[in-house]
Amino acid sequence: MKTRKKLLLVAPESEYGAGADLAAAILLVVSELESSPYEGDRVERARIRQTFGAEVEANAAPYTTVTATIPLAGSGTAGTPPNFGLLLRACGMSETIVSDVGSESVTYQPATDEHESACVWFVEDGQLQKVPGARGTIEFSLTAKEYPTMQYTMTGFYQRPEAHTDPVTQTVTDIADELVVNKQNTATFSVHGHEGCGQSMSFSLGNEVVHRALIGCEGVYITDRSVSGQVEIEAPDITTKNYFEAMESHEGVTLGVIELEHGKTAGNIVNIRGPKVQLATLSRNDADGLVHYQMDARYTPDAGDDEIAITFK
Structure with missing residues (x-):
């Protein structure tokens, strides 16, 4: 099998x-794709005997994980979800579509309850593994002079891979080409009210994803969430923005907005906004002879399930 001949498809579960x-599945654009086809909790068969040696073990709760890096871009049409929208929903996010003329958008926010699931197919040069009941978590990365990405880690039920010699007939829809992160394409990068020279923004949805296999019961559940990440910017003059004061927590905590907007054409604009973010652990980096501040960021909720919003418009 050839390592580059891989595809990822996804469909909703009723x-x-x-x-x-598979005929109902959507073909996704991926830049990296891997799977662990047969994971699980293993238990050894215990035996006492007169000689040394290993005993057999059984996988008591098999499951599969699929990890995919997907370009971050809009659908190409404002108000239409991008084709990876189902994966966002299967990672515990709600989807809100606004169809009003002139303000069309699709917004994803974390959700605590009623998590959706997806069926995922990992296709690899003549064989296919179907992964039902998949839920997961995501890491976002936007770095200057690079393409923005999302890395999904999906966990679902194990099914044995099968031969699949028929060509996949789906074509890619509802996705625009991603744009490199730079001054021309990235209009806004604000960290606690300061719009400086930004180097990067990354964050993880931080879902706690567990596979449970009990008597008469199996499922993949999202049981907790903690959105966190990092930002890196060119260090401003302390009289312009005092990030030491912003990150201090020994006498009280300061919360502020982190916002980034990337893209310039309707249908391929993504806005990422955390309304109440705590900064911490400032460190200095050398970038082209200039000081950069790299800070950890903790995204905290306001009214609940709103610690971060990802809006495609």
Whole structure:
């Protein structure tokens, strides 16, 4: 098998864990794709005997993980979800579509309850593994002079891979080409009210994803969430913005907005906004002879399930 001949497809499930028909699946654009086809909790068969040696073990709760790096871009049409929107929803995010003329958008925010699931197919040069009941978590990365990406780690039910010699007939829809992060394409990068020279922004949705296999019960659940990440900017003059004061927490905590907007054409603009973010652990980096501040960021909720919003418009 050739390592580059890989595809990722996804479809919604009408009932959790029931899977879906491959004909209904959406073909996703990926830049990296891997899977761990047979993970699980292993238990050794215990035996006492007169000689040394290993005993057999069984996988008591098999499951599969699929890790995919997907370019961060809009659908190409304002108000239309991007084709990876189902994966966002299967990672515990709600989807809100605004169709009003002139303000069309699709917004994803974390959700605590009623998490959706997806059926995922990992296709690799003549074989296919179907992964029903998949839920997961995401890491976002936007760095100057690079393309923005999302890395999904999806966990679902194990099914044995099968031969698949028929060509995949789906074509890619509802996704624009991603744009490099730079001055021309990235209009806004604000950290606690300061719009300086930005180097990078990254964050993880921080979902706690667990696979449970009990008597008469199996499922993949998102049981907790903690959104966190890092920002790096060119260090401003302390009289312009005092980030030491902003990150201090020994006498009280300062919360502020982190916002980044990338893209310039309707249908391929993404806005990422955290309304109440705590900064911490400032460190200095040398970048082309200039001091940069790299700071950890903790995204805290306001009213609840709103610690970060990702809006495509």
